[in-house]
Amino acid sequence: MATFGPELWLFDGPAVTGAAGFEFPTRMVVIRLPRHGGLWVWSPVALTEDLRSTVDALGPVRHLVAPNSLHHTFLAEWAAAYPDAHVHAAPGLTPQIAGTEIHSTLGDEPDAAWAGDLDQVVVRGNRITTEAVFFHRASATVIVADLVQQIPRGWYRGWRAVVARLDLMTATKPSVPRKFRLATSDKTAAREGVRRILNWPANRLVMAHGAPISSGGKEALRQAFEWLLH
Numbered sequence: 324m325a326t327f328g329p330e331l332w333l334f335d336g337p338a339v340t341g342a343a344g345f346e347f348p349t350r351m352v353v354i355r356l357p358r359h360g361g362l363w364v365w366s367p368v369a370l371t372e373d374l375r376s377t378v379d380a381l382g383p384v385r386h387l388v389a390p391n392s393l394h395h396t397f398l399a400e401w402a403a404a405y406p407d408a409h410v411h412a413a414p415g416l417t418p419q420i421a422g423t424e425i426h427s428t429l430g431d432e433p434d435a436a437w438a439g440d441l442d443q444v445v446v447r448g449n450r451i452t453t454e455a456v457f458f459h460r461a462s463a464t465v466i467v468a469d470l471v472q473q474i475p476r477g478w479y480r481g482w483r484a485v486v487a488r489l490d491l492m493t494a495t496k497p498s499v500p501r502k503f504r505l506a507t508s509d510k511t512a513a514r515e516g517v518r519r520i521l522n523w524p525a526n527r528l529v530m531a532h533g534a535p536i537s538s539g540g541k542e543a544l545r546q547a548f549e550w551l552l553h
């Protein structure tokens with residue numbers, strides 16, 4: 324566990340295997356909501372006894388968040404471990420795919436439980452997945468799952484290293500992978516979401532797949548989305 328900002332913690336989990344055998348590093352964000360002290364858990368990683376006791380020491384788990392239709396691998400085990408938690412999922416993730424009940428679908432307005440503490444934007448217009456991007460006000464942190472990535476250069480070997488490099492998954496700065504650019508069929512809709520993201524007074528940037536950035540997050544995001552804005 325790493326403290327990354329006020330009331331914000333990062334937990335790195337074991338890698339998961341995705342399409343074509345590509346392994347992805349995993350990262351979970353836990354935010355303690357000030358009003359009731361409940362925990363907001365974004366993109367849960369594999370749940371172990373150790374992880375569970377570390378999280379429990381921070382507060383009661385109230386919200387489990389799947390930010391897009393791809394980040395649900397461990398959602399069901401967390402929902403089973405924390406049956407009182409509310410499960411929130413991005414549009415496109417069904418209970419059948421997630422293997423657990425979904426209590427609410429993430430939209431462009433923050434849930435009443437975290438409005439004022441977190442803002443959110445659903446980035447639409449992408450054929451691969453629709454992602455909800457969050458902004459934690461107290462720490463000025465933007466939280467993004469797959470839309471922006473920066474996996475370390477040495478993470479992949481052989482042909483996968485070549486593909487990852489061409490796809491900009493392992494670029495020298497946080498980038499929107501080329502597959503997501505190509506899958507942006509409705510650029511107007513995507514641009515609308517991205518413009519809202521770029522209006523946030525962001526300082527920090529957390530990606531599920533990339534080293535967290537402690538300052539200059541807004542500029543990093545602007546550069547990552549430049550291809551879409553111009």
Ligand SMILES: [Fe+2]
Nearest residue numbers: 347468469531
């Ligand atoms: Fe991912």
